[in-house]
Every structure is written in structure tokens, then in C-alpha cells.
Amino acid sequence: KAGVTQTPRYLIKTRGQQVTLSCSPISGHRSVSWYQQTPGQGLQFLFEYFSETQRNKGNFPGRFSGRQFSNSRSEMNVSTLELGDSALYLCASAAGGIFDYNEQFFGPGTRLTVL
């Protein structure tokens, strides 16, 4: 079956702008998590959505937000971009059922560059 897809793959923005990234999980998966990866901080958890509800949130400012649609597709938005927001943004999908043992499937990521 098709894997996790993320669009766009690459994005260049300037400081102060906002950006929206999209993630389509594996068919049938209801959990979508977002991560930020930078050389300095490594992989850091942003938030997780399950059945259109945010279930967990990492330690990021309110400029980072997300949502999930009824078809499980998810978007994340970053407003008032800063240079430090330049990163690889990764989306991970999981089945989300009772016996979900954290096997998460990651997409290829969106590389955001803020100038």
C-alpha cells in the first residue's frame, strides 16, 4: 500500500511569512504525528492528531499549529517564520488502535528554508 506522502518536499520562505505543510497518512491510519529535525536539536516531537483531535503536544511555541481532517490528512502551519524554523519537517502515521505498539511510518519530509 502507498506510504506516507508529504507536500511540498522543498520550500523556501522569508522571515515573517507563514507556511502550511501537508501530510497524507497511510490508508486506514488515524494517527498523524509531526516532528521537526534540525542539526542542532535533532528530531523533536511537535504534536500528534488522532481522529481530528490534538492528543499530545511538544514544547514548541504557539506559532506552530496543526489540524487533521476527517480523512486523516493533516496539515501543520507555522506563522511568523523565524530563521530558526529552517528544518526538515517529518510526518509519521500510525494505525492508532488499542494494540498500537508505536510502529510509526514516516514520510520523506518537507525541507523548509527560511531566509
Place this chain on the structure above:
Amino acid sequence: DAKTTQPTSMDCAEGRAANLPCNHSTISGNEYVYWYRQIHSQGPQYIIHGLKNNETNEMASLIITEDRKSSTLILPHATLRDTAVYYCIVRAPTSGSARQLTFGSGTQLTVLP
């Protein structure tokens, strides 16, 4: 989540077994050991997980010590495509709740020709 300690880097000859260690001395009884890897500029890839018994799948084997304070991921016949950063993560199963994964620095495995 319990803290994990991994070597920063390791080399392995192509065709040989790669043994990647992980220490998790503060692991709790209900926490599992998970391994993910990340090939350069790609998203992390799930490899395997286990609780206390040794586990094997088509990608790797996971050996967990009897006291569960450490584990070893074994790639039986490493290839150049196995060059990646390998992450050991300790986490309780989610049982329908949040799925946050806490990634450490991992081990950079380089498979040499």
C-alpha cells in the same frame, strides 16, 4: 520514558554482521525497546521492537539482556544501504494514547565496502 545511551558512531564491513548496542538501565517493566533508523535526508524507518524476548524480523534481530538494562540490534549481513543513523528508543506501548517518540542522538553506522 527511560533514557538510552548509544555509541556515537560505528563502522562495519559489508557482508559482516553489524551489532549496535544500547544501554537503558532505567527501563521500566512495561517499557518496550524500539529501533528506528534514518538514512540521510529521509524519514526514520521502523526496524523492530521487543519487551524481553529476543525478536527477529526480515530486517534485523533484537537481543535484550535478561535484566533488560541493555539490548543489541543485529543486522546479520550489512550492506552499503544500511549506512544510517540508528536510534534506540524506550517507551511504554501507547494503548490508544499519545504516540510521541523521543529520539536521542543515535549511532551513525557506516558500512564500508
